[in-house]
Structure formats: structure tokens, C-alpha cells
Amino acid sequence: MTLPVFGSEERQHSPSVFQVASIAPGKKVVDFCYLSNKFFPTPEIIVQLAEDFESIVRNYPSMQPEQRRLVGALTGFAPEQIVVGNGASELIHLVTARLGQRWLMPFPSYMEYENVIRDFDKQIHCFQLQEGENFQVNLDRLLSEVSQRRIDALVLPNPNSPTGQKISPEDLLAILTKAPQLNTVVVDESFIEFTSVQRENIPTLRPFLDRFPQLIIMRSLGKDFGVCGLRLGLMATANQDCLNEIQRFLPIWNISPLAEKFLRICIDHRDDYEKARLACIHETQSLARKLSAIGSLKVFETFSNFILFKIQDERHTSVELRDYLLQRLGLYVRDCSRKLGLSDKFIRVGTNLPEENQRLVNGIAVFLSQ
Numbered sequence: 001m002t003l004p005v006f007g008s009e010e011r012q013h014s015p016s017v018f019q020v021a022s023i024a025p026g027k028k029v030v031d032f033c034y035l036s037n038k039f040f041p042t043p044e045i046i047v048q049l050a051e052d053f054e055s056i057v058r059n060y061p062s063m064q065p066e067q068r069r070l071v072g073a074l075t076g077f078a079p080e081q082i083v084v085g086n087g088a089s090e091l092i093h094l095v096t097a098r099l100g101q102r103w104l105m106p107f108p109s110y111m112e113y114e115n116v117i118r119d120f121d122k123q124i125h126c127f128q129l130q131e132g133e134n135f136q137v138n139l140d141r142l143l144s145e146v147s148q149r150r151i152d153a154l155v156l157p158n159p160n161s162p163t164g165q166k167i168s169p170e171d172l173l174a175i176l177t178k179a180p181q182l183n184t185v186v187v188d189e190s191f192i193e194f195t196s197v198q199r200e201n202i203p204t205l206r207p208f209l210d211r212f213p214q215l216i217i218m219r220s221l222g223k224d225f226g227v228c229g230l231r232l233g234l235m236a237t238a239n240q241d242c243l244n245e246i247q248r249f250l251p252i253w254n255i256s257p258l259a260e261k262f263l264r265i266c267i268d269h270r271d272d273y274e275k276a277r278l279a280c281i282h283e284t285q286s287l288a289r290k291l292s293a294i295g296s297l298k299v300f301e302t303f304s305n306f307i308l309f310k311i312q313d314e315r316h317t318s319v320e321l322r323d324y325l326l327q328r329l330g331l332y333v334r335d336c337s338r339k340l341g342l343s344d345k346f347i348r349v350g351t352n353l354p355e356e357n358q359r360l361v362n363g364i365a366v367f368l369s370q
Contacts, residue, residue: 002319003326012111012338024330032360033334035161035191035306035350037226039283040276041266048265049258061257064247070263071221074270077236081209083246086254088190088220088233092116094246095216095235099184100153104146106137108162108341110188113155125149128341134300135163135308139171146179153184158203159191162336162348164302166195169203176212183214190220190233191304194281206236213239223305225266225273230259280305284351290361291349296368306350308336313368317344321367329363331356 005015005023014033021027041049061067064084072079085091089112096103096116102123105113109129117124127145129135137156146154154175159166176185187205196202209215217236222228232255237243266273288307292299296313311318322335336346349360 003323006335012115014334017332020326020332024326024332025328026330028330029326029332030330030352030356030359031332032349032352032356033332034228035304036223036228037276037280037305038350038352039279040224040226040273041262042269042272042276045262045265045269045272049262056257056261059257061253061255061260063252064250067255067260067263070260070267071232071234073267074263075219075221075234077206077217077234078209081238081243082234082236083243083250084255085233085235085250086256086259087222087228087231088188088218090231090250090254091218091233091235091246094249095184095186095218096120096122098245098249099216099242102149102151103153103155104142104149104151105155106157106160108135108160108336108339109155110157110161111340113186113188114340125151126340129160129163129165134165135160136165137167137171139174143175143178146175146182150181151179152182153186154179154182155186155188157188157190159195159302159304161191161304161306162308162334162339162342162346164300164304164306164308166203166303169205169208172203172205173208176208176215184216185212185214186216186218188218190218190223191306192219193224193277194284194305195303197278197281209236209238213237213242216242224277225262226276227259227262230256230262232259232263280351283354283357286354287349287351287357287361290357291364294361294365294368297364306348308346308348311345311347311368316368318347319344321347321364324367325360325363329359331360331363333360 017029021029067084068079097120103117104125107126221232298310300308318335325331334348336342337344
């Protein structure tokens, strides 16, 4: 039986860190469940963010033109091709509500897209990723299903959560080229910054926006910049009609002054961000190696800042492991038993700082040895 707090899960999302803290030792939680870069922002940035707090809470933020300028300067997207959201979830809601009628998306995946598509009574076909194929997208099978089911809108998180798998630019371009019936192709690049140490090997489709008007790139800036609580995201497309339609349904002030200040600060700390990005990649791979050394775990390759693993010991379930880690050690991991396409043997863990990651590995090893 699961802990009562997990009865509050909504729309396939886990309870917040604040909710689960009441059952952790000392009411302190180390978050491995929600996915963000724990190496950024730096302590210096946090101090700067807290300055002039009264002015921040007493004033309105800037409107979209200034927000787009700031986000463009920080991410490399052309300001005229983006809108800035109060988190990616705001933009996911608008895009899936306003565009497409017959959607296809993979599973297991980030299911808020599915939630919103169903909320608006759109048709949805879930495309199963196979464990035997390491949850990678089978291009031929996907294109066949797009054609057979007369799909006009497609979602592809790249990398995908919770699997950590990436799709090559070549395969993504093949989809855009070989499936002209797709009027909307959403590529969610919220974890794209962690796919490669070398920036030139990051498989973003940003350079191809002008070539494919049906292409929409979605990004949650809170994940790679480590500030999920500030609620920052972007949607990018070269399709001006699409941009205008989404803009039409955005509130005039949808980004807080605190989030805007964070953007301004980060523009002057891009070197610090790059160091943090690399540190996160290296620590993720280190954590994957340590987990792989635990004999009863199957650890899947990852191209992100999180790791999916499968418990191969029939005596234990993901719910039991999650509850043990939380109650005994205050470590909060993502049980994937409610994820479509997985089972009660799968856990996803987001990378934390090295000391906390070692605590996690030790805790899992002790639990599985019982």
C-alpha cells in the first residue's frame, strides 16, 4: 500500500516537495523526483535575485516584447520567433488547445500533453515505445502510424522523459520531410541542453525553424536553469500566424517580475551556466555508472539530467523503494508505476549534487539487499 500523500497525485504528476516533506525525517527532502539543474543558479545569482525584493513585489513586469528580447538573448532563439510562457505548461495548454485535431504522441513520455489534448476533446493516438528497443523511437513504425491514422499533429519530447532517450536531427528532419500531412510538429526540447558536452552536437532543431513552418519547439527554461519555481518557458516557431494565435490567448502580464529579473541576471552569467551544464552532464553519467554497479538494477542509457532504471528483483516494487527512501532517508524519487507503458518496477531519478547522489546509491543498495 502506498503512502497517503501519494493519493494527492494529479494528472499523473507527483506531489510537490512541500507536500511530501511532512513524512520525511526532520521534514527535509532531497529532490530526485522533479527535474532541474541542481548546479545552477550559483549562490551569487541567488543573492542578486533577492536584492530589491520590495521593488519586485510592488511593480508590474515587462510585457512580451521585452520578455522575448531577454529570453532570445539567453537562449539564442530569434525574439521575433518566440513567445515566453509562465512555465512550459502554460504554452503546452495553448498549443494543444489551439492547434491540431488528431494528435500522436509517444508513451511512456511526459503526459501533460496527453492530459491537455484529452481536456479539449481532441483525438489522440499513443505510440508505444518498446523496452526491447530501449524506448527509442522507431522511425519507420512512427511514420506508418502517422499515415494510417491520418494524424495531423505530433508531439516528440527530445530527449524524452522518463526514458532519457534522444532522437537524432536526421530522424526528426525525416519526419518533417516525409509526413507533409502533419500541420503541427511539437518537439519539446526541455532537456536538450544535457544531451552533449559539445554544444555543436546538441540535437536542437532551432536552425531549421525557417525551413519548416509546421515545426514548434517547446522548452521549459526552469529545468535547465534550475528554477522551476520561477515558471519560465518558451515556444518557438517561424509560423507567424501560429505565433499570433498563441499570443492572442496569453495574459498581458504572464511572467512575474522575479522571473524577469532572473533572466536579466543570467544574461551576465552565461559562463557560469555553461560550467553548471557540463557539471550536471558529468554527474549524471557518474550516477548512472554507480547505479549500474548495483546488480539487481537495469539502468537505461540517458541523454539528459535524469536516469530511468528497472528493479529486476521480483521481491521489490518501485512504490516500496520510493516510500523507503522517502521515509528513512528523506530522498524523493519518481515511482513510474502510473506511467503509461511502464510498470511497478521502474524508477526515475533526477541528478542531484554528488554527495546526495551517493546517499541515493547507498540507500538503494541497502534496500535491495534486504
